[in-house]
Amino acid sequence: MIKANDPSLKSWIEVDGNSDFPIQNLPFGIFKTGQDKARVGSRIGNKVIDLNALYVLGYFKNLPFEQSDFQTDALNTIMKKGKEATTDLRNRLSKLFDEKHTDLSNNNHHVEQVLIDVDQVEMLMPVQVGDYTDFYSSRGHATNVGTLFRDPANALLPNWLWIPVGYHGRASSIIPSEQMIKRPKGQTRPNDDQDPVFGASKLLDFELEMAFVTFDGKPLGENITTAEASDYIFGMCIMNDWSARDIQKWEYVPLGPFLAKSFASSISPWIVTMDALEPFKTEGPKQDPKVLPYLEYEGDFHYDINLEVGIKPENSEETTVCNSNYKYMYWNMAQQLAHHTINGCNIRCGDMMASGTISGDDHSSFGSMLELSWRGSKPIKMKDGSERKFINDNDTVIMRGHCNANGVRIGFGEVSTKVLPAQ
Amino acid sequence: MIKANDPSLKSWIEVDGNSDFPIQNLPFGIFKTGQDKARVGSRIGNKVIDLNALYVLGYFKNLPFEQSDFQTDALNTIMKKGKEATTDLRNRLSKLFDEKHTDLSNNNHHVEQVLIDVDQVEMLMPVQVGDYTDFYSSRGHATNVGTLFRDPANALLPNWLWIPVGYHGRASSIIPSEQMIKRPKGQTRPNDDQDPVFGASKLLDFELEMAFVTFDGKPLGENITTAEASDYIFGMCIMNDWSARDIQKWEYVPLGPFLAKSFASSISPWIVTMDALEPFKTEGPKQDPKVLPYLEYEGDFHYDINLEVGIKPENSEETTVCNSNYKYMYWNMAQQLAHHTINGCNIRCGDMMASGTISGDDHSSFGSMLELSWRGSKPIKMKDGSERKFINDNDTVIMRGHCNANGVRIGFGEVSTKVLPAQ
Numbered sequence: 001m002i003k004a005n006d007p008s009l010k011s012w013i014e015v016d017g018n019s020d021f022p023i024q025n026l027p028f029g030i031f032k033t034g035q036d037k038a039r040v041g042s043r044i045g046n047k048v049i050d051l052n053a054l055y056v057l058g059y060f061k062n063l064p065f066e067q068s069d070f071q072t073d074a075l076n077t078i079m080k081k082g083k084e085a086t087t088d089l090r091n092r093l094s095k096l097f098d099e100k101h102t103d104l105s106n107n108n109h110h111v112e113q114v115l116i117d118v119d120q121v122e123m124l125m126p127v128q129v130g131d132y133t134d135f136y137s138s139r140g141h142a143t144n145v146g147t148l149f150r151d152p153a154n155a156l157l158p159n160w161l162w163i164p165v166g167y168h169g170r171a172s173s174i175i176p177s178e179q180m181i182k183r184p185k186g187q188t189r190p191n192d193d194q195d196p197v198f199g200a201s202k203l204l205d206f207e208l209e210m211a212f213v214t215f216d217g218k219p220l221g222e223n224i225t226t227a228e229a230s231d232y233i234f235g236m237c238i239m240n241d242w243s244a245r246d247i248q249k250w251e252y253v254p255l256g257p258f259l260a261k262s263f264a265s266s267i268s269p270w271i272v273t274m275d276a277l278e279p280f281k282t283e284g285p286k287q288d289p290k291v292l293p294y295l296e297y298e299g300d301f302h303y304d305i306n307l308e309v310g311i312k313p314e315n316s317e318e319t320t321v322c323n324s325n326y327k328y329m330y331w332n333m334a335q336q337l338a339h340h341t342i343n344g345c346n347i348r349c350g351d352m353m354a355s356g357t358i359s360g361d362d363h364s365s366f367g368s369m370l371e372l373s374w375r376g377s378k379p380i381k382m383k384d385g386s387e388r389k390f391i392n393d394n395d396t397v398i399m400r401g402h403c404n405a406n407g408v409r410i411g412f413g414e415v416s417t418k419v420l421p422a423q
Numbered sequence: 424m425i426k427a428n429d430p431s432l433k434s435w436i437e438v439d440g441n442s443d444f445p446i447q448n449l450p451f452g453i454f455k456t457g458q459d460k461a462r463v464g465s466r467i468g469n470k471v472i473d474l475n476a477l478y479v480l481g482y483f484k485n486l487p488f489e490q491s492d493f494q495t496d497a498l499n500t501i502m503k504k505g506k507e508a509t510t511d512l513r514n515r516l517s518k519l520f521d522e523k524h525t526d527l528s529n530n531n532h533h534v535e536q537v538l539i540d541v542d543q544v545e546m547l548m549p550v551q552v553g554d555y556t557d558f559y560s561s562r563g564h565a566t567n568v569g570t571l572f573r574d575p576a577n578a579l580l581p582n583w584l585w586i587p588v589g590y591h592g593r594a595s596s597i598i599p600s601e602q603m604i605k606r607p608k609g610q611t612r613p614n615d616d617q618d619p620v621f622g623a624s625k626l627l628d629f630e631l632e633m634a635f636v637t638f639d640g641k642p643l644g645e646n647i648t649t650a651e652a653s654d655y656i657f658g659m660c661i662m663n664d665w666s667a668r669d670i671q672k673w674e675y676v677p678l679g680p681f682l683a684k685s686f687a688s689s690i691s692p693w694i695v696t697m698d699a700l701e702p703f704k705t706e707g708p709k710q711d712p713k714v715l716p717y718l719e720y721e722g723d724f725h726y727d728i729n730l731e732v733g734i735k736p737e738n739s740e741e742t743t744v745c746n747s748n749y750k751y752m753y754w755n756m757a758q759q760l761a762h763h764t765i766n767g768c769n770i771r772c773g774d775m776m777a778s779g780t781i782s783g784d785d786h787s788s789f790g791s792m793l794e795l796s797w798r799g800s801k802p803i804k805m806k807d808g809s810e811r812k813f814i815n816d817n818d819t820v821i822m823r824g825h826c827n828a829n830g831v832r833i834g835f836g837e838v839s840t841k842v843l844p845a846q
Contacts, residue, residue: 167678168591255590256679
């Protein structure tokens, strides 16, 4: 048991029982307040912790960091220091905010400089993403897509059970929660026997995904094994990997999705560390056929993370449209990373790798409107009486995720994105 | 006519008639010498020009640059200043090294600090690549691939003549000329009715491509038109976009090539500016069917760049296996950039976009071994008597490119990469 995960720990900062951010979480993010510069923060309850202030006040003595690591617009600076350093940093925070330690809590003048109400801060992109990779690792999703677009009898393509299929995504358009997006425009071909047309996408969709960010990897030409994978993963966030289904359908053969995805991928702003997620590891599915040796793994690499998606029409109430779980993955992060590097591909500090849409067996757990509305044939009822086949203009899509074990709830907060009309 | 392109210009630095680097070129790159730090350089003949030294010696007065822009390991610092600034910088170099100007040439002490023999420097990656996009814009290549793998009667897929098809590539594994690569390992399925196997790729291939690098673009949600495209493109290099055909065949459905490409893409180290390439613009092919309005363009956006590929077996002579030209592109850079951003996708300073394999109509102009050896059925004879269907261990693949017009030859130098055996 990592000490900072001890369920008996309590912070001197008040934390609501339903909060995603007890002292056992201590995620990392980038925030700013008003005109101040961006800096590194953590969070307990409804308080954001200013790590730059803690550094300046001398609370990070004997840790391998400099002030510029905290006065920065991306967590890459602290991630560059590696896993041991970031684990030590989280442990130091755990100690500083533990009710049994009074170094900081007794110093009101310091507390005032360090803690900020969460509604006073703007959360920014947590990481400068180098390369973004999107996997396709949920069997439920791959089966649904194969059933909808190809052959229900052979829904999974021949390679799917052998390879954690993935593809390169667009890093520049990964944006934090709260940043609004515009409905994308592009080429579609509504009728197979007519010429394509140009216009706003009519089939805008969300994709419920989880993403992880990496530390610096090995040099080009070397691979990372499943046993080594944990050393290279810093933490996770929720991702809404926006998709324009009509653009995708016309463009994706033979080189894969491109503009149907690259207009935006939204993420939750707090990176929850793998250290914090350790207690929520769970067994993965039996993999049959037996995977090739480089994809075998020991121990548990799946995580029990409850996920939900809500749609909030403008001036109306939110309707939950999906309840899912990250444990529904067929391929886990260790296998994804081992596969990604088996050809010698190098990973770098700040790379982001997403799960692909997460869908369970049950219809209510499907992670996209494509699946939930079964390609538009089963519209979803909203609380306000309206229906959705896909996402409408001015809808806000909200994804949330949290784990529960040993009486401790750790969560990711949310990624919330409003869709503006095409320009 | 841009003044720095004037064919009558001569430098006080001696330049061989066959050099790729007359004073009309003045490309940009990153170099280092011995233990010194990386810095920005240009080149005339066999001399590398140290731009950091020129800055320190005061030759860049009234240009919008700081020393840190030149004492850097990536051209992004100067590209961040935008097109006008980099054009002015090249014009300043043109003046300093023009035989009619003696400010610098008369100062031997300065000349010694500024010029370095090309064989004394190590050329590094010129650009920190944000996102890397690979297009598929040569009709010859797309037709050949379609003929080999699908249906000769319908070689082009239905979207190909409507869309500059492209996909996201891996930025981390883009490497400069001279960096050796290892043959990649991975999953392949040699027989469709048997399970896949793991091992070194047996079908390692080069892909002859040209790539361009971008200035900062517009914010997420806005597009760049074909008419605006020139303002966002800094310059070009040659790219060998390595491919493992057997890995690709098994992995690429339905999300496109992934590990078959991500182990390495090699580039020539000098970025030749679009300003320098201006005199080599040429008309593109007639596009039929007529493209959608956002892909229409005025003026010429194709470039007449002679390209060649050689294979040099170890301890043996090089054999030229391909003579091609960049003008064989169907879709041009303006169309590629307009398409890439039509959905609102943002481009950033340092993004790299490659052409896709460039193949002309003639067999000798095919830009990959897959096409040259027609999937292995027509082995290529080397000068040493050996044969190649694909690339062997310890082969060095060398690509070169240059333009000729008005008595001026401007080139890219070469991208040369030796293939080591799998580890």
